[in-house]
Amino acid sequence: MSIHKFPQDFKWGVATASYQIEGAYNEDGRGMSIWDTFAHTPGKVKNGDNGNVACDSYHRVEEDVQLLKDLGVKVYRFSVSWPRVLPSGRGEVNQAGLDYYHRLVDALVANGIEPFCTLYHWDLPQALQDEGGWGSRGTIDAFAEYAELMFNEFKGKIKHWITFNEPWCMAFLSNYLGVHAPGNKDLQLAIDVSHHLLVAHGKAVKRFRELGIPGEIGIAPNTAWAVPYRNTEEDIEACLRIYGWSGDWYLDPIYFGEYPKFMLEWYEKLGYKPPVVAGDMDIIRQPIDFIGINYYTSSMNRYNPGEAGGMLSSEAVSLGVAKTDIGWEIYAEGLYQLLRYTADKYGNPNLYITENGACYNDGLEQGGRIHDQRRIDYLAMHLIQASRAIEDGINLKGYMEWSLMDNFEWAEGYGMRFGLVHVDYDTLVRTKKDSYYWYKGVISRNWFER
Numbered sequence: 315m316s317i318h319k320f321p322q323d324f325k326w327g328v329a330t331a332s333y334q335i336e337g338a339y340n341e342d343g344r345g346m347s348i349w350d351t352f353a354h355t356p357g358k359v360k361n362g363d364n365g366n367v368a369c370d371s372y373h374r375v376e377e378d379v380q381l382l383k384d385l386g387v388k389v390y391r392f393s394v395s396w397p398r399v400l401p402s403g404r405g406e407v408n409q410a411g412l413d414y415y416h417r418l419v420d421a422l423v424a425n426g427i428e429p430f431c432t433l434y435h436w437d438l439p440q441a442l443q444d445e446g447g448w449g450s451r452g453t454i455d456a457f458a459e460y461a462e463l464m465f466n467e468f469k470g471k472i473k474h475w476i477t478f479n480e481p482w483c484m485a486f487l488s489n490y491l492g493v494h495a496p497g498n499k500d501l502q503l504a505i506d507v508s509h510h511l512l513v514a515h516g517k518a519v520k521r522f523r524e525l526g527i528p529g530e531i532g533i534a535p536n537t538a539w540a541v542p543y544r545n546t547e548e549d550i551e552a553c554l555r556i557y558g559w560s561g562d563w564y565l566d567p568i569y570f571g572e573y574p575k576f577m578l579e580w581y582e583k584l585g586y587k588p589p590v591v592a593g594d595m596d597i598i599r600q601p602i603d604f605i606g607i608n609y610y611t612s613s614m615n616r617y618n619p620g621e622a623g624g625m626l627s628s629e630a631v632s633l634g635v636a637k638t639d640i641g642w643e644i645y646a647e648g649l650y651q652l653l654r655y656t657a658d659k660y661g662n663p664n665l666y667i668t669e670n671g672a673c674y675n676d677g678l679e680q681g682g683r684i685h686d687q688r689r690i691d692y693l694a695m696h697l698i699q700a701s702r703a704i705e706d707g708i709n710l711k712g713y714m715e716w717s718l719m720d721n722f723e724w725a726e727g728y729g730m731r732f733g734l735v736h737v738d739y740d741t742l743v744r745t746k747k748d749s750y751y752w753y754k755g756v757i758s759r760n761w762f763e764r
């Protein structure tokens with residue numbers, strides 16, 4: 315057994331997202347989002363589930379903040395529903411929507427919890443999608459205006475801002491693989507979306523600085539770590555393309571002002587390239603204050619130019635390790651390797667783990683307890699790697715567990731549970747799981763033994 319410690323000012327937290335927990339999809343002036351449209355389309359989400367009610371957090375601010383307070387978190391990462399504050403995506407503001415976020419932020423601050431705000435966690439106003447969505451350059455300025463509204467409205471109250479959650483999901487999972495809203499399957503569109511969201515990110519950061527907003531701003535890519543099947547140049551490059559797809563493609567333009575050359579050449583060989591307009595790359599490369607790392611799993615990849623290798627000629631093979639209930643392989647070492655790679659490549663910037671967690675569908679047992687020991691084991695394994703990274707000089711500043719509570723798991727619907735708190739979707743009763751109490755102990759001690 316060893317003791318795993320964390321710095322005194324380490325920012326312990328949990329994370330959620332608007333469409334996954336809020337519900338109240340058509341209340342108090344909220345506009346429709348692409349996820350309302352997608353989830354209401356038969357066949358898109360398992361069991362026909364949708365976020366109409368979700369965890370009903372829109373009506374349960376005090377109850378949820380009490381869960382956060384009891385947990386002892388220092389920060390709470392949540393996202394804003396863009397169509398709840400700007401029903402048409404731009405123009406007329408919905409004051410009731412802003413008032414909801416003021417209630418949430420004020421309750422957090424009153425309880426000594428720092429709000430960590432994600433501006434965009436996938437719920438684009440449908441009105442903007444109707445004009446081309448992220449495939450259109452018009453959405454760039456719409457996002458910048460939305461960001462400016464939120465910066466001015468919450469200036470001094472919210473001091474940690476994330477522009478985008480998981481650009482790769484916004485672009486490729488949603489517009490090339492078609493698994494998420496709006497469900498397109500078009501590689502050039504996905505490359506266009508990636509570029510437009512990067513320009514939008516840069517414009518928002520630029521306004522954040524120009525407005526003199528106190529605090530910090532960053533972005534949270536989803537970074538799929540890949541381990542080479544064989545120690546050959548072909549397999550190593552196959553892994554670099556996997557990471558390049560989801561991480562470098564976004565972080566290189568921000569940190570270096572250019573797309574990763576090896577990925578540009580890969581796409582150009584296939585006949586695709588980003589729609590760069592003069593001045594775009596300078597806008598994108600606004601300095602940011604941190605990178606948010608969302609880590610859940612890794613893959614083992616090998617070069618395969620055939621169909622099994624897909625667009626990247628990179629085939630995933632099993633790591634041969636245990637999987638969570640959503641089928642993702644558990645590979646905590648991958649978190650360390652990812653943190654190391656990111657620190658070495660981008661100049662050891664401030665990092666937060668903005669998401670890490672596990673899907674285990676343990677249910678209520680006699681006596682109302684939920685014994686999710688597998689989640690405790692998963693969290694412990696990954697926190698060991700986080701502590702190791704800090705000891706090795708990596709500027710890891712905080713950890714936000716995914717998720718505070720079970721919630722709408724996108725195309726999987728409500729069947730996949732990631733929460734420290736169980737939600738009964740019939741009654742909306744929240745029940746703290748064993749992992750909630752374990753994590754509460756880690757936070758209060760700032761160390762744990764394993």
Ligand SMILES: CO[C@H](O)c1c[n+]2c([nH]1)[C@H](O)[C@@H](O)[C@H](O)[C@H]2CO
Nearest residue numbers: 331479480536537608610669716723
């Ligand atoms: C490979 O996992 C991805 O990085 C990822 C996993 N997750 C995410 N991104 C999203 O940011 C969350 O909204 C999901 O609920 C959460 C759990 O699926």
